[in-house]
Amino acid sequence: MIYRPLIRLTDRIRGLLAVSGVISLLSTSVIIVQMVWLSRIIHDVFMEDTARSDVHGLLLLLLGAILARALLTGCSQSINQRGAIRIKSELRDRLFEHLLCTGPVTLKNERTGELTSTLTEGLEKIDAYYARYLPRAMHVMIAPLLIAVVVLTIDPLSGAILLCTGPLIPLFMWLIGSMAEKRTQKQWSALSRMSAYFLDVLQGLTTLKLFGAAAAREKDIRRISNRYRLTTMGVLKIAFLSGLVLELAASLSTAIVAVQIGVRLVEGHIPFQLGLFVLLLAPEFYLPFRQLGAEHHAALEGRAAADRVFAALEIPTPHAPAHAVAAPAPPFDITLRDVSLRYPGRESYALHNVTATIAHGRVTALVGHSGAGKSTLFHLLCRYLDPESGVIRAGETDLLDLDQTVWRRRLAVVAQFPALYRGTVMENLRMARPDATIEDLRDAAALAEAHDVIARLPDGYETMLGEQGWRLSGGERQRLALARAFLKDAPILLMDEPASNLDPESEEKIGRAFERLSRNRTVLVIAHRLRTIYRADHILVLEHGRLAEQGAHAELAKRNGAYAGLLRRAAR
């Protein structure tokens, strides 16, 4: 199974593959020479009644061949694996780079869990393709051919047998394979479904206990497992046929070679040494086919994994300009003109013809029901998404003409659920400004009302955070994120206020820190707090992706529109 997209990648390891091919050629030659000497020794001792001393030299030569063969085997394994490692790590870096460009919004739709498993286990499965399948596929094209040519020149009849039966093996395997492959594949996925079923039961065990159904489910596990076993065995019956054919072809052909040599020997048509030599080579002729057959599943898996990797590389990325222009220097307003956007596969607009201005140095609040398009607008400004139509400008510059990284340098973003990474508090804060001194960090923490959060941690600024580290509550995380925003000191602040569920202390402190951070910055905040909304200079009210209303609180409250409706609901 030569899979083109995977073969294309071998450009990077052409040298290693060439070495692997040379080793293949060398080891086959060594095998041939070894068998010449081995048959010679047996011939001399058996037919010529030669004493041991006469074959002494030959035995030493044979030993040399054996050592050389072992050395070549060892080297080829190591070299093949190295090639696989190189391809794998390059692919991994490339895929990660691609995902970085893709941005968080698109990735969210692609299911991070699946992507990480593609990046880790998926790529490890490709390993088997390059480390084992491909070298063996190459070997199958070299070794049998060389052996067949040698046999053909010295004993055309045996050579003809090898040449006729050799191609039969791939042919039969292909026939059976194409017959069984679909069903086998389906069955492998059924097997993983069975595992998924069991995991589902384990995860639901508490629920089962809540309803007193735990004992009954054991019977289901038995019943379903047995059903899967029976259908799987039904498929394996066919899938194993390819192994049967391979084995049968190899052993029967060896037997045919042996018998016809035997018959010709009796008739004196062939010398013993030559006959023995051909017999010794026959299994070596079929061995590469058998080795390749054993890796069939690795090839299938590698191919499936490769499909996932290449699909991930196809995830579209936001527009990157060919010639980026310089980012505008503040002061500038951010203006949206007729901005529309639909998510892939959706009919309805997430944003529809939105025209608005986020004025320099002012606080603009974004309000609306969930699903009204607040986050979409937020993400457009982060350049995670591009508008489908319409244009967003920073001053006079179209955002699309700016390099994403350059634009993002102008932004400080505080997400609703800020991410913390493996590392100390200090390292997490320094992500915003790598050269910050400890005083800078302390100042920022104080401004963000995060100082007491850090002081409460067991090792203060040295406390490890992240998945395996210390856990912080939502409010505490957001205060650290605010500290990062102070450190970054960017002219534009984008903030997504926590919707609910903060303790009163965090609530109060985040409010104060946000007000401090807003000073002298252009601010767009997805607002949930009435206090934030009342104090905003300008309010954008989104409804079903459209800008329903905009203005200051006092002005909007007077109208009996969407904004007033939102406030009424809150007051209930």
Add this chain to the structure above:
Amino acid sequence: MMGSLYRFLKTHRAQVAASLAAAVCTILAGIGLMSSSGYLISWAALRPPILDLMLVIVAVRFFALSRAAVRYLERMVSHDLTFKWLLALRVELYRVLTPLMPGLLLRHRSGDVLGRMADDLDALQQLYLRVVAPVITAAIVSIITVAALHVFSPLLAWTTFVFLAINGILLPWHAARSARGIGHDQVVARADLQALLVEQLQGLGDLLTLGSEDRARRDVHAHNAQLGRLQARQATITGVQDGLTQLCAQLGMWTVLVLAIPMVAAGALDGIYLALLALGVLTSFEAVQHLGPAYQFHERTRTAATRIEALHNEPHPVPDPADPTTPAAHDMHFKGVALAYDAGDAVTDIHFSLPAGRRIAVVGPSGAGKSTLAHLLLRFRDPDKGEITFDGRPLSEYTQEEVLRHAAVVPQHTHVFNDTIRANLLLAAPHADERALWSALERAQLATFVGQLPEGLDTFIGEQGARLSGGERQRLAVARVFLKDAPLLVLDEPTAHLDEDTEGRVLDALLAHGANRSVLWITHRLLRLDRVHTILVMDRGRIVERGPHDKLIAADGHYARLLQLQNQVLSL
């Protein structure tokens, strides 16, 4: 683990015997094919009448045909056994886990404990196929080979034995020793890489806006390279192992030849057997060839086995009482209860009463320990300090099963099974009729949704309810509660994922359902709280305030502040 495997194999004696016999015959047929072929042409070289050769020719053909057939048989039987073994493993794990849940999960703060267990089983299922069967087969074939060689010469027999032993025992042991640590390091490196990727992809937004792409790239590249280095080292070891394995087999053949030649010269051995011996000895190494991988695989499954075995020794979080009873009434009292545990929020000094038919709400910020009260009440965990009584007796005098029989629960994280909506509902009431199901759906505000599905109640809802939204899953859990007629109703944030209108209606239905039942209702949203008898306000593990809604408002304390805070937030 070996204990359970032994018991399993004993109960499937006949099938095990068949699979081992077939495996042994496969290798013996290979040895037979090559040695009889060698013998055939040696004899033929002496040019006897062709009829004399007939028997050997038949033997050659027999071995050739039978090898493929027994091989096929062996694969079928051993795979069938493997599936049965997996079922046995699953049932055993299920039985062990049942009494441990959910206490076990409550002890682990992070990580997919259950997923890892399922993976462990997937590894352990291969224990027979890849470890036990190859080892036994190798032993039997070796014995037969050595016994057969004994007929020709004890010296040759024991020489071969030594090489077989080196190949089958010493080399795998050496490989395992030199690879010790690397296997483990690889697992760690992979897990590290995976954790890093999960963290970075999930926190991609902050990573991009903080401008830390370079740091992320460097981290991924470094982890990637580290994994590559470990794999390259592993490949070198495997390469050396492959080379040595091959060398050992060939060297065995060579040594037998060196020893046999003087015997032939001295007339102690007929030269006609020389080819037979060389080929037979060489092919016999097929028996021990797979022991290296078997050894490695065994090493790898060891961790999995240890983890699963540890579960057997896991103390039951809530041991069953020696003399279990049944409650007549359903009054519950918490007296000075305290509990601190890994995965939940600790509580201390909890006093309260839940008399039969009363409704209590527990409110407070997240992390206050609200859910812990529910866990204690349901006897998911026993308190560290203090006492909980149920109908006047300590809760620990009832089995967990008994306690749960009296409770209907909407858990915070509900599990819906990858099955139909109907099956998920019937879990709560196996004999409920169509009308009861629809009525429950109606009250859970889910009837319209299910009614619109083309397959209605028989719609499959996907893995972990993937085809349902969070709110729909939650309402399914609520519908289950309506179907289970129990005197205690425990609601842990039953409406957290619902929009405001639906939330109100579902709460009304739940409170109506709880009219004549005891209700413990945990919520962070302060809604409909005038409908309960008592509100417990929790903060940092303690009850800081208690009383009915009106009284708490009048007291102008913690509750009043929480309420005020909530009214400052647009809940959208």
